[in-house]
Amino acid sequence: MNLPSDDHVHSRFSWDAVEGDLEGTCRRAVDLGLPAVSFTEHVDFEAWSAPPGGWAWPPGVRGTVDGHGRFLGAALEVEAYVAEVQRCRDLFPGLRIRTGVELDAGHRHPREVAELLRTGFDRVVGSIHALPDLDDAGGYLEVDAAYAQRAASDVVLGYLAEVRDLVASGTPFEVLGHVDYPLRHWPAGREVSWEVFEEPLRETLSALAASGRALEVNTSLPLDLRVVRWWREAGGGAVAFGSDAHSPGELARSFRAVAPLVEAAGFRPADDPTALWGRG
Numbered sequence: 001m002n003l004p005s006d007d008h009v010h011s012r013f014s015w016d017a018v019e020g021d022l023e024g025t026c027r028r029a030v031d032l033g034l035p036a037v038s039f040t041e042h043v044d045f046e047a048w049s050a051p052p053g054g055w056a057w058p059p060g061v062r063g064t065v066d067g068h069g070r071f072l073g074a075a076l077e078v079e080a081y082v083a084e085v086q087r088c089r090d091l092f093p094g095l096r097i098r099t100g101v102e103l104d105a106g107h108r109h110p111r112e113v114a115e116l117l118r119t120g121f122d123r124v125v126g127s128i129h130a131l132p133d134l135d136d137a138g139g140y141l142e143v144d145a146a147y148a149q150r151a152a153s154d155v156v157l158g159y160l161a162e163v164r165d166l167v168a169s170g171t172p173f174e175v176l177g178h179v180d181y182p183l184r185h186w187p188a189g190r191e192v193s194w195e196v197f198e199e200p201l202r203e204t205l206s207a208l209a210a211s212g213r214a215l216e217v218n219t220s221l222p223l224d225l226r227v228v229r230w231w232r233e234a235g236g237g238a239v240a241f242g243s244d245a246h247s248p249g250e251l252a253r254s255f256r257a258v259a260p261l262v263e264a265a266g267f268r269p270a271d272d273p274t275a276l277w278g279r280g
């Protein structure tokens with residue numbers, strides 16, 4: 001089976017991708033035989049409260065901490081980023097290289113989103129990374145740290161509620177990124193309560209399907225195949241594959257194993273190999 005496009009990749013233009021390398025990622029995409037790669041660089045509009053132990057970002061992460069100790073990832077340098085993509089398009093003419101952004105909580109920042117998207121990006125991923133900070137009204141806490149304030153299942157339920165708000169908004173994004181994001185930080189050694197999550201997940205997927213947007217199969221975990229089947233049952237029309245790579249070596253991670261499973265769950269490649277997969 002030919003590998004699908006990787007439609008969720010970060011380069012050094014994302015504030016946390018300290019090992020990001022746009023040219024190196026493109027070279028690896030060519031080596032792997034990927035038809036296309038989408039650089040969906042982080043765009044964050046709201047600062048996050050400090051986690052219980054304080055900030056401990058690896059060296060090289062770019063952002064600012066305000067007077068309340070809240071961290072905001074550095075803004076995307078749009079002009080330099082687009083110029084670098086163009087340079088790589090010239091270097092790798094056989095590879096479709098898409099510009100893109102991963103908008104965090106775009107539904108709370110419609111004006112900023114509209115302003116940013118005037119640039120015109122080939123792919124817009126919408127996603128959620130933080131939940132309301134229960135100790136600081138109006139603040140947000142990265143999901144990882146939110147487990148210190150809530151029961152584990154409440155983190156996932158709160159996350160899905162945020163996702164539904166995002167989906168219900170008019171935020172112009174095409175693909176919902178990592179619907180399973182809180183499970184990346186699920187407490188070690190504990191079963192994931194799928195029986196608790198099935199109904200709210202199906203509700204979330206139905207709303208997403210009705211909005212005409214696509215679901216991302218994020219292979220960072222990777223996404224549980226039950227969710228892909230529920231997506232099909234909800235009427236979902238398309239899936240995107242996204243490694244969420246923050247370095248060239250993570251590009252298309254697990255795609256070879258996951259793609260046949262997604263096909264078995266009822267989706268298949270389009271005639272255009274660079275396009276999203278549709279219903280089989």
Ligand SMILES: [Zn+2]
Nearest residue numbers: 102127177178
């Ligand atoms: Zn993300």
Ligand SMILES: [Zn+2]
Nearest residue numbers: 008010102244
């Ligand atoms: Zn990402």
